[in-house]
Amino acid sequence: MDLARATYHHGNLRLALIDAGLDLTRTGGSKGLVLRDVTRAVGVSPNAAYRHFADRESLRAAVATRIQADMAERMLALQPPAHPGMSEARARLTAVGLGYISFALAEPGWFDVAFGGPDAFRAGSAASNDAGAVPAPLAFLLDALDGLVDSGELAPAARPGAEWPCWSAVHGCALLALHGPLGQQPPDVIQAAAQRTVDAAITGILS
């Protein structure tokens, strides 16, 4: 009888809700994930969501996991451009950093859900929800840093904890560009700031 559904039982409401959540958050960010809007988009009563998610935050976490996966996919597709006079390992790390910022700028709403708000980092629910699980895009950073050790550019003793300065730099840059004063600068300034932030972070941990 309903436009969106013919049967009483939906079939796979859980996935449908996450998909609708992706739609809504893409433009509206974390704030756009209104439970009643999500269920309305699927053609289901608001409370139906509670059969699959404990609460709104739980749904947000599931959406965040999907976004992180998509983000990782996009970052993987990025080919590190061959920089003259730069080792391959360093170029790869540079690409990871710029990929992180690029995704944030390209998909502000999604980035907000996955890495923006105070609750953003509590993702999970789907597969690979181990205790020590790490957000998908971060895995690339860890790999790239390991690569720097392999190539001899980063001393093994300096490897532990090296992810924090790197992640801090790109994470802060993304947020300053999305919500902060950096976002009010012209695009070329933003681009230059991103590039310089990544360069500075890498240079900083290598010296």
Place this chain on the structure above:
Amino acid sequence: MDLARATYHHGNLRLALIDAGLDLTRTGGSKGLVLRDVTRAVGVSPNAAYRHFADRESLRAAVATRIQADMAERMLALQPPAHPGMSEARARLTAVGLGYISFALAEPGWFDVAFGGPDAFRAGSAASNDAGAVPAPLAFLLDALDGLVDSGELAPAARPGAEWPCWSAVHGCALLALHGPLGQQPPDVIQAAAQRTVDAAITGILS
């Protein structure tokens, strides 16, 4: 008749609301700034706030301005410890960066209001609300960077835009420590990450 107030007119409700907002946000962050709670704390009807602030966001911005001022005051009180083999200008910049992160860790709720959420950067309303006005703590960063130019450590040509890598690094570090996985590390790891993040950022822009 009311416990909190004897006269119909409050006297200086605007300031009282901001003060109450400071109380509530200190523990609850931006989310703790519930309009009805703020007015209740002052002993006034919810709508009284609308005589002094256009909406909740406007009150938040006023509170944020006060927080930024307090943050600046604390950062100013920090004496840059004399580091052996480090120029005074660089020590000052290091102190600014660590001060930024320290404030965030010491006052998570306040930091959230002033620099955390998507709306955090829109502060103002009080004095010094010029168009080009800059958040108070940021002014220290700009000064410290100018100092690096004066001391000859930073090439004048490299000065423009140098604030972005620096701010990005400390901002990202603070947020990763407050909401991200860095916050789940033991305190000494967090401290080391902060120190290394600041060092890396400064080294990065100098090379």
Place this chain on the structure above:
DNA sequence: TCTCGAATGTGCACGCTGTACACATGGTAT
């Protein structure tokens, strides 16, 4: 000193939110 308008605070109401509870529905195993 009286009066009147402007500032300030109140009460009531509305729509919206997340979510608890009891109930309806229907696939699935016995």
Place this chain on the structure above:
DNA sequence: ATACCATGTGTACAGCGTGCACATTCGAGA
């Protein structure tokens, strides 16, 4: 066929920000 259990619905509630009309009080001009 029947009983069970997962899944979706309906109703309801408290709390939120906020608009609107009204009450109160302060301060300026007569």
